[in-house]
Amino acid sequence: MLMNPKPDSATSAHDRVYRRLRTQIMYGEIAPGAALTLRGIGTEFGVSMTPAREAVRRLVAEGALSLSSSGRVSTPELSNDRIEELAALRSLIEVELASRAMPRAHIALIERLQSINSTISEVISNRDAAGYIRVNLEFHRTLYLRAQAPAMLAMAETVWLQLGPTMRSLYGRLRRTEAPHYHRLIIAALKAGDEPGLRLAVRSDVTQGLRLLTT
Amino acid sequence: MLMNPKPDSATSAHDRVYRRLRTQIMYGEIAPGAALTLRGIGTEFGVSMTPAREAVRRLVAEGALSLSSSGRVSTPELSNDRIEELAALRSLIEVELASRAMPRAHIALIERLQSINSTISEVISNRDAAGYIRVNLEFHRTLYLRAQAPAMLAMAETVWLQLGPTMRSLYGRLRRTEAPHYHRLIIAALKAGDEPGLRLAVRSDVTQGLRLLTT
DNA sequence: ATCCGGCTTTTGTGATCACAATTGCGCCAT
DNA sequence: ATGGCGCAATTGTGATCACAAAAGCCGGAT
Known part of the structure; x- marks a missing residue:
């Protein structure tokens, strides 16, 4: 028998980081051009670099964050x-x-x-x-x-x-x-x-x- | 003076994996519902799991791949x-x-x-x-x-x-x-x-x- | 005071490892 | 032959490490 596995709370670490970052970005809580670091995100959310990296990559893929040529991450400044x-x-x-x-x-x-x-x-x-x-x-x-x-x-x-x-x-x-x-x-x-x-x-x-x- | 830094060839490993996978998916070279594994992708492209994971995450974010509840990756079967x-x-x-x-x-x-x-x-x-x-x-x-x-x-x-x-x-x-x-x-x-x-x-x-x- | 050089620190990348969960196969009982 | 049980192999996740490149800083020369 399959018990309902708490569909909302059973989330991986990178998903929590992703969702919180995404919410902050979508609601304009981060200024355009603000710089982010993987280690900074990691310590902020109490995880290592790995989940922070995945969350950031996901947001970059969605256009929510922009990646400089050297891999630096920041919120985009739109033309x-x-x-x-x-x-x-x-x-x-x-x-x-x-x-x-x-x-x-x-x-x-x-x-x-x-x-x-x-x-x-x-x-x-x-x-x-x-x-x-x-x-x-x-x-x-x-x-x-x-x-x-x-x-x-x-x-x-x-x-x-x-x-x-x-x-x-x-x-x-x-x-x-x-x-x-x-x-x-x-x-x-x-x-x-x-x-x-x-x-x-x-x-x-x-x-x-x-x-x-x-x- | 800034020399043109080979804009196309200076790519990271996860980007190469991403682009090749993306091309295969976009051009229908992978059947719907086909299963992929991170280790499989890694060995196929000669990299470790880390770049393979990032490429897959990126493609999942774009809707090119779907993620089962247990984290398994496959091409989506669309309704x-x-x-x-x-x-x-x-x-x-x-x-x-x-x-x-x-x-x-x-x-x-x-x-x-x-x-x-x-x-x-x-x-x-x-x-x-x-x-x-x-x-x-x-x-x-x-x-x-x-x-x-x-x-x-x-x-x-x-x-x-x-x-x-x-x-x-x-x-x-x-x-x-x-x-x-x-x-x-x-x-x-x-x-x-x-x-x-x-x-x-x-x-x-x-x-x-x-x-x-x-x- | 300003600009340039070198050095230190910070940062992203990719590899590897330990671990937990899922999968899938094989074996056994009926 | 079939259905269910259990073990072994596979797989994703997250942490940590070594490395190279970029960024920032400090001092000296002009």
Whole structure:
């Protein structure tokens, strides 16, 4: 007989290191260009270099960290061209995810989205950049999970990961005082069953941060 | 003064292993579900387990290999749902790449595409599945390189990688006798500067293999 | 004060080892 | 012949070590 082997806690050391690093990067808790060392990560998480190396390699493969020619690891500093590309990718993938999620979006999901959206305000008042990014992404992820498209969602999360360190400085410049306008448009389009409106709202929300680069 | 440090040959061992494995997987030279061992890979490439492990981890992170709960590594066997998702991703990303490449596509590029396309016929007559996949992807990559969008191209290649082992069996069922019809449509649209036609042709070419699943 | 040289320290890489868990084979009982 | 049990071989994981290269630092010359 196979007992349930604690599916969440039975993780290897490199996986723990990977997940914690990944979370820090995705939520913009590490500044762009910050340097990391394998031994430093190892001692920070209480493991040897081996799991630290594997976690770092994995994050490099996902574009969350960049590797200098001499093997040094740091969070990437993205060029404006690359940011534009990643925003375009977010738009392409997330519009599709939202579109696929819409037919399955029942009322409980919409209420959940409204609840998440309402917590954004208090995070904003605390000037908590990482918290803002986290709640914002939770809003999107909650919607996209309904699309039942794990490969697409993984792709979208990879893009979020690559944008993580940059988002912090971007949202830092953005002196926001209220919950994002486009989130309300997304919820309204979901309620109305308005698919073109949903696609437009998601595209607008995703590319909105881009304006900070050009202006 | 900084001399050019042989940018292509100065590679670490794990990178050599990674690239060779990646090529084999992307071009469908490994059947879906095939098992791999770290020690096996190590001895095959004349290195120890350490570089083999890093190469495998990297490929797992890219979705090119799948990891069982006990850490065993194998090429993934994709469900039909996942294949549909990946095809949809190819369509989204590659249509955008083609669209961005079109304004920069001068006559030399079109001739290059025609040249690549003409070699497909002879590969087909040899019943060389891996060769067919390789030339087919080279056709697409050549076009997309002109888009000057490295992040998008990397995303597209990741999808190709995930589909690699499956493509072999897919193209195996496809008894093809001539170069793909949609490649000629792509070239014609490029020549005519017909952007909607190009988008349609790319979308059709990319999702064409999918019909083998449903019929 | 600034720039250059050499030296020390830090850092990544790859090999090897000990260990635990899983796998898979063979043997035995029915 | 078949199904289950147990042992042996295989395999992934993580730690440690030796080594080479890169980075940072300190001092001296100009």
